[in-house]
Amino acid sequence: MRRVITGNQAVAYGVILSRVDVVSAYPITPQTTIVEELSELIASGRLKTRFLKVESEHSAMAALIGASTGGVRTFTATSSHGLAYMHEMLHWASGARLPIVLVNVNRAIGPPWNIWGDQSDSVSQRDTGWIQLYCENNQEVLDTILQAYLIAETVRLPVMVVLDAFVLSHTAEPVEIPSIEEADSLLPPFCPDYPIDTQEPRSYSVITTPDYFLEFRYKVQKAMEEVPEVAKKVDDEFRSRFGRSYGAIERYGKKEAELLLMTSGTVTSTSRIVIKKLMEKGLSVAGIKIKRFRPFPSEEICEVIQGAKKIAVIDRNLSAGVGGIFAQELRASLYSREERPQVFGFVSGLGGRDITPALIEEAVQYTVEHPQPEGDILWLGLKK
Amino acid sequence: MIEIRFHGRGGQGAVVASKVLAVAFFHEGLYVQSFPAFGVERRGAPVMAFLRVDPEPIQLRVNIYEPDHIIVLDPTLIAAVDVTSGLKPNGWVLINSAHPPKTFQTLKGYRIATIDATSIAIRNGLGSRTNPIVNTAILGAFSKVSGLVGVDSIALSIREEVPGKKNENAKAAREAYNEVKY
Numbered sequence: 076m077r078r079v080i081t082g083n084q085a086v087a088y089g090v091i092l093s094r095v096d097v098v099s100a101y102p103i104t105p106q107t108t109i110v111e112e113l114s115e116l117i118a119s120g121r122l123k124t125r126f127l128k129v130e131s132e133h134s135a136m137a138a139l140i141g142a143s144t145g146g147v148r149t150f151t152a153t154s155s156h157g158l159a160y161m162h163e164m165l166h167w168a169s170g171a172r173l174p175i176v177l178v179n180v181n182r183a184i185g186p187p188w189n190i191w192g193d194q195s196d197s198v199s200q201r202d203t204g205w206i207q208l209y210c211e212n213n214q215e216v217l218d219t220i221l222q223a224y225l226i227a228e229t230v231r232l233p234v235m236v237v238l239d240a241f242v243l244s245h246t247a248e249p250v251e252i253p254s255i256e257e258a259d260s261l262l263p264p265f266c267p268d269y270p271i272d273t274q275e276p277r278s279y280s281v282i283t284t285p286d287y288f289l290e291f292r293y294k295v296q297k298a299m300e301e302v303p304e305v306a307k308k309v310d311d312e313f314r315s316r317f318g319r320s321y322g323a324i325e326r327y328g329k330k331e332a333e334l335l336l337m338t339s340g341t342v343t344s345t346s347r348i349v350i351k352k353l354m355e356k357g358l359s360v361a362g363i364k365i366k367r368f369r370p371f372p373s374e375e376i377c378e379v380i381q382g383a384k385k386i387a388v389i390d391r392n393l394s395a396g397v398g399g400i401f402a403q404e405l406r407a408s409l410y411s412r413e414e415r416p417q418v419f420g421f422v423s424g425l426g427g428r429d430i431t432p433a434l435i436e437e438a439v440q441y442t443v444e445h446p447q448p449e450g451d452i453l454w455l456g457l458k459k
Numbered sequence: 460m461i462e463i464r465f466h467g468r469g470g471q472g473a474v475v476a477s478k479v480l481a482v483a484f485f486h487e488g489l490y491v492q493s494f495p496a497f498g499v500e501r502r503g504a505p506v507m508a509f510l511r512v513d514p515e516p517i518q519l520r521v522n523i524y525e526p527d528h529i530i531v532l533d534p535t536l537i538a539a540v541d542v543t544s545g546l547k548p549n550g551w552v553l554i555n556s557a558h559p560p561k562t563f564q565t566l567k568g569y570r571i572a573t574i575d576a577t578s579i580a581i582r583n584g585l586g587s588r589t590n591p592i593v594n595t596a597i598l599g600a601f602s603k604v605s606g607l608v609g610v611d612s613i614a615l616s617i618r619e620e621v622p623g624k625k626n627e628n629a630k631a632a633r634e635a636y637n638e639v640k641y
Binding site for chain 1: 478481482485490491492493494495497498499517518519520521522
């Protein structure tokens with residue numbers, strides 16, 4: 076079935092098709108309509124999912140940690156301050172190896188108060204042990220939720236699916252919605268390793284001395300290292316059933332390009348138009364879309380940048396004191412290579428300001444004209 | 460690519476109108492992208508909604524700055540906001556008004572059309588006399604003046620997208636199709 080739906084409705088369809096058992100969430104703009112859509116379906120009896128009402132995002136994640144430990148499939152959605160408020164529980168979910176799926180609708184964190192798109196909320200949770208997947212359009216949002224449960228339940232780590240505020244969350248466009256039978260054939264029921272069982276009592280997440288704690292974290296890292304292969308299998312399986320796939324990254328544009336433009340989220344979509352136009356003008360340029368931010372796809376990136384002299388990165392986030400976070404991760408990935416292209420780290424579009432084709436072209440032109448960047452942060456579209 | 464901007468007041472259904480028109484184009488095999496002005500809304504305050512239409516998948520994900528056509532749900536907005544801001548020359552300005560197009564001659568360089576969507580809504584029992592729901596009727600008028608989308612597709616979309624009074628809303632669109640002045 077093909078329907079014109081918003082990004083938040085695509086999330087709701089993803090949750091329905093994944094046969095989630097327990098949803099717990101607290102509303103926050105621009106995530107609110109996800110929770111509205113799901114709670115209406117549940118209240119009317121059309122969706123047999125348990126909805127746990129809570130007084131905060133911290134409690135929402137805590138409730139899901141309980142439910143997931145109990146052995147059922149769980150979901151929550153949030154944004155911005157809501158995600159920040161969950162922070163403590165995010166660590167708990169990954170440390171306890173619970174395959175919870177969370178949708179974060181990217182929104183700036185105040186002050187000043189702002190409800191618009193900005194990745195600073197999700198990227199600042201990069202060290203919590205969650206897999207992070209960023210989406211470019213509403214189809215990818217729905218598809219990624221189905222894939223997220225398969226990946227999460229295979230490696231036993233939680234997954235954060237990320238979409239841009241308003242530009243996806245409140246924008247309606249055509250989306251192919253799989254049938255429940257098709258979704259079932261991809262995603263089997265959740266089989267937990269150690270569900271709570273009163274006949275066979277166990278302890279969970281008890282105090283662990285220095286003798287063993289390091290080994291627990293080692294196992295989390297090992298699970299993260301399994302993600303590239305598992306996610307690729309899931310994506311291949313998805314393509315064989317639905318004809319769509321996404322990869323950890325995607326390279327598009329000229330085959331052997333001297334200049335690469337690296338983006339994530341909806342900026343990639345607009346960048347495709349710019350890259351095409353610049354190629355037609357004869358520029359040696361290609362784009363790289365980053366879908367998977369955690370674990371960071373260092374190997375996948377290094378495989379597709381042979382021959383590139385410069386990489387321009389547009390970050391819609393800021394780590395004050397360093398710069399754009401995707402650019403920082405890219406620099407770290409390149410360090411051990413012999414061939415290291417120059418990284419041009421642009422920061423733009425914070426707090427929902429449009430990243431227009433003209434701004435993207437400006438970033439590429441700057442990169443063409445300068446042998447080296449004039450600093451670690453290149454502000455794009457800054458009013459002076 | 461065709462870009463359309465809706466001007467209305469909070470609660471008038473500009474966002475729903477954009478979605479209904481999007482689905483009508485979608486039924487004719489086109490790609491669409493429908494979105495509200497990103498932000499907070501207040502009842503009665505000026506609001507905007509947007510629509511892109513293209514035969515190819517739409518990759519452009521930024522605001523609409525230079526629309527091809529605009530649709531104005533409340534004529535008092537013309538004095539309150541710059542409704543033709545960025546509008547491309549020769550674009551349609553479709554206004555919900557009982558007055559003929561020449562009343563709006565101050566909007567130079569554009570094609571003006573008017574439709575008394577308020578009267579059509581009231582006689583079809585859509586909304587109340589003080590708060591008529593004009594967002595479906597005006598789409599019928601847009602079908603006629605623009606020639607971009609069929610009134611049957613609009614009626615079909617209304618039946619799918621509008622929660623209540625589906626027949627009355629569809630009928631209002633057809634009446635507006637016949638009554639629009641341009």
